[in-house]
Structures are given as structure tokens and as C-alpha cells.
Amino acid sequence: MSGLDDLQADVTEAYEDIDGELDLDRETTNELAMLAAGLGTDTDQLVERAVHLLFQTTVDSGKLDFHLRSAYDVTYDEYLSGMTYEEMTGGSFPQPETNDDRRYQF
Template identity: 65%
Template sequence: MSLDDLTVDVEETYESLDEEISLDLDDDTRQELTMLMAALDKEEGDIVEQAVRLLFQSTVETGKLDFHLRSGYDVTYDEYLSGMTYEEMGGGIQYPQQQQNDERRYQF
């Protein structure tokens, strides 16, 4: 898959999400959500929005997002944001380099 595939998948998924999302919560998640609502004095939508942002930030910072993007689409989040791969940024596609024979590169 490629950067174009990722872009299409993100756009299609974004369009398929409604303004409101109904979720089936297990008992533990429901208990945790109600505790956060009571403690923070916020509505469930605000808590869920903040939770998604925190999960996204954590996933980006730990490199998990890049790992999954590289595995599934062969791109990173930075490449997605810029709209071009590192190879395209460096001109690798426009000006292909000759294959170098690195067979003796590390021999003394």
C-alpha cells in the first residue's frame, strides 16, 4: 500500500463517521467513564474526545503510529502530513541513483 492508499482510507473513514458516535461500553469502561465525568465535571463527549487525543498523542510519541503505518502503508505519519514520501522529498524518484557495490564497504 502507499501514501495515496492511506490518504484515501483516512478520507473515507472520516466521511463515514457521524457527528455523534454511539458506543457499546463494557462495565469497566462505563465505570471509568462515569468516574472521570464526576471527578472532572465534564460530559461524556468531552471525556471521549480528550481520551482519543491522549491516545493519539501517546501513539505518535511512542512511535507506534509510525510502526503501524509503515507496516500497512509503507509510510510514516510525517510523510502523510507532508503529502510525500521521504524518497520523494529527497528527489530519489526524480533522480535515481546508480546501485553502488557496497560489497567491500566494511572490509579493511
């Protein structure tokens, strides 16, 4: 058996395991199966890593804060501290008095 045949067998086996465990679309199942076979890592660990990476990227880019502010009127930092900026500072969050168009700059 060649390396290509071995890889195909491992990917197929991982695909079948994933397909029975998780409700994913075909493309995601294929990608997860390839990662599991290629990295030799359990699919549960790969899903944990993927969620952590997505979470970290979303926090770092400011996207989580944007969505939290839109839906709950708080940021992730406020959630972590258990207090809003207003409660922390005793007033409103400082905004530039003259130029409000820079408010959502990344």
C-alpha cells in the first residue's frame, strides 16, 4: 500500500467516524477528516482548537464587541469585569467631543 492509499484510508475512516458523531456539512466533514488524519489528532481536540481559534480571532478583531454592543449594549471587557464602563468610571464612556466619526475604528 502506498502513502496515498494509507492517507485515503485514514481520511475515509475519520470521515465515517465524524459523520456518525457530528452534524456537519460535507465540506466541513471532509476538512475535519483531513486534519484528523494529517495531524493524527482526535476530532474532539480539533473542534476544541477550532472554537478557541475562532473565539480568539473574533475577540482580537473587535467583532465580538461589535455584536455584544449591538445585542446587549456591553463589551466583552465589561462582561469579564461584571461592570459597564459607566459603572467603572462613574460616568459615561469618554467620547471625543468634536469628532464622533472615529468611534468604531479598528
